[in-house]
Amino acid sequence: MVTMLQMVLRFGFFTLFGLFRVTTHHKLLFQNFFTLYNVKDYISSIQRIFPDFYLLQNAKEFLMQQYGIKQSFLETLFEPGVRSIYSQNLDNYNIIAALVNVQASNSATLRTFKHGNRNFFETAVRMITCQARYNHLHLNQSIVSIEKKTESYVITLEDGSTREFDAVVIAVPLEVSGISFINLEKVNKYIQSSSREFIKTHLATVKGKVNPAYFGLSHPSQVPNLITTTKTSEHEACPFLSVQTLWRSKEDQYTVTKILSKHPISKEQFQQMFLDIQEVQHFEFPYAYPKLRPLREEELKAPTQLDATPGGGLYYINSIETIASAMEASVYSAKNVAHMVVKKLSQ
Numbered sequence: 001m002v003t004m005l006q007m008v009l010r011f012g013f014f015t016l017f018g019l020f021r022v023t024t025h026h027k028l029l030f031q032n033f034f035t036l037y038n039v040k041d042y043i044s045s046i047q048r049i050f051p052d053f054y055l056l057q058n059a060k061e062f063l064m065q066q067y068g069i070k071q072s073f074l075e076t077l078f079e080p081g082v083r084s085i086y087s088q089n090l091d092n093y094n095i096i097a098a099l100v101n102v103q104a105s106n107s108a109t110l111r112t113f114k115h116g117n118r119n120f121f122e123t124a125v126r127m128i129t130c131q132a133r134y135n136h137l138h139l140n141q142s143i144v145s146i147e148k149k150t151e152s153y154v155i156t157l158e159d160g161s162t163r164e165f166d167a168v169v170i171a172v173p174l175e176v177s178g179i180s181f182i183n184l185e186k187v188n189k190y191i192q193s194s195s196r197e198f199i200k201t202h203l204a205t206v207k208g209k210v211n212p213a214y215f216g217l218s219h220p221s222q223v224p225n226l227i228t229t230t231k232t233s234e235h236e237a238c239p240f241l242s243v244q245t246l247w248r249s250k251e252d253q254y255t256v257t258k259i260l261s262k263h264p265i266s267k268e269q270f271q272q273m274f275l276d277i278q279e280v281q282h283f284e285f286p287y288a289y290p291k292l293r294p295l296r297e298e299e300l301k302a303p304t305q306l307d308a309t310p311g312g313g314l315y316y317i318n319s320i321e322t323i324a325s326a327m328e329a330s331v332y333s334a335k336n337v338a339h340m341v342v343k344k345l346s347q
């Protein structure tokens with residue numbers, strides 16, 4: 001209640017009312033999206049599930065002009081969320097991605113997998129590989145090329161071996177896959193004309209004791225579980241986008257902390273942030289997400305079916321990431337493609 005009052009005093013009633021209206025108006029948009037998941041049909045271009053209006057507009061202008069939300073609110077409280085979820089600023093950002101941010105921060109029922117998402121993936125792989133007839137898994141092998149033959153596609157793996165399929169589903173952004181497409185001119189043209197840019201993100205997890213003084217505090221218990229940053233922090237050479245405590249020991253003051261940053265954090269910077277470092281793990285995501293800008297007209301029909309010739313069976317899941325990169329969106333897009341494959345194979 002006190003926080004609400006402080007927000008009203010700082011940003012004005014209309015900003016908070018505008019925010020309330022945004023969340024209630026657009027809840028429906030996402031509910032429709034999830035309803036579509038249960039529909040047993042497909043759409044040829046996944047972008048079609050959202051009205052063009054949402055895809056083409058700039059989020060900042062939209063929130064300010066349509067909902068009367070103050071720029072100072074967007075820059076102080078909204079943008080830090082965008083930075084910690086998508087490593088981007090709110091300038092030239094698309095509305096759907098912005099609404100994903102609103103939904104993510106509003107979700108009362110976040111679901112997590114025990115021991116992390118990796119456990120889900122490993123269980124799925126175990127279930128697949130223990131069934132002999134599905135034992136076609138080639139892990140840690142890049143696909144080098146996909147060649148169209150008269151009624152099939154030949155895939156060449158990194159080790160030079162080839163496999164032939166009636167249908168192929170691509171689940172990696174085409175621009176970064178490094179796959180050569182042979183006899184598939186339209187796919188090559190699509191890749192060449194794509195103007196999607198990808199954001200590089202660094203994620204580090206640190207087990208250690210947080211140094212409260214680094215954050216201007218006097219005791220480790222005062223360090224909040226989530227620290228986000230505003231765009232201005234970039235001029236102040238702040239090394240991170242967000243710092244999040246994942247685990248806190250009850251006995252001593254050790255924590256496991258997740259740090260997202262645009263650049264790798266140096267050993268010296270870690271030593272300033274933590275007093276007794278026990279372990280650091282660093283992951284680099286060179287193509288973490290596409291830059292989530294408003295779409296261009298020609299991107300509204302980004303194809304899900306890459307080979308539209310009669311009998312074509314080359315499908316693409318990741319075009320949905322141009323709008324917003326999230327597992328839910330990828331799962332929906334994957335299911336949409338599964339319907340397409342079933343239809344093709346049953347013809």
Ligand SMILES: Cc1cc2nc3c(=O)[nH]c(=O)nc-3n(C[C@H](O)[C@H](O)[C@H](O)COP(=O)(O)OP(=O)(O)OC[C@H]3O[C@@H](n4cnc5c(N)ncnc54)[C@H](O)[C@@H]3O)c2cc1C
Nearest residue numbers: 141142143171172177179203285288318325326327328330
């Ligand atoms: C730091 C970070 C945090 C995130 N947090 C969340 C979150 O909290 N919630 C959420 O919903 N989403 C989150 N996301 C987004 C989420 O990870 C993506 O939406 C999701 O991973 C997309 O799944 P995908 O299978 O399409 O692509 P990916 O997971 O990127 O998988 C593509 C795979 O293809 C492989 N590959 C590439 N080229 C080839 C080739 N030539 N041959 C064979 N294989 C190839 C890659 O190695 C990779 O394993 C996060 C992303 C990042 C980077």
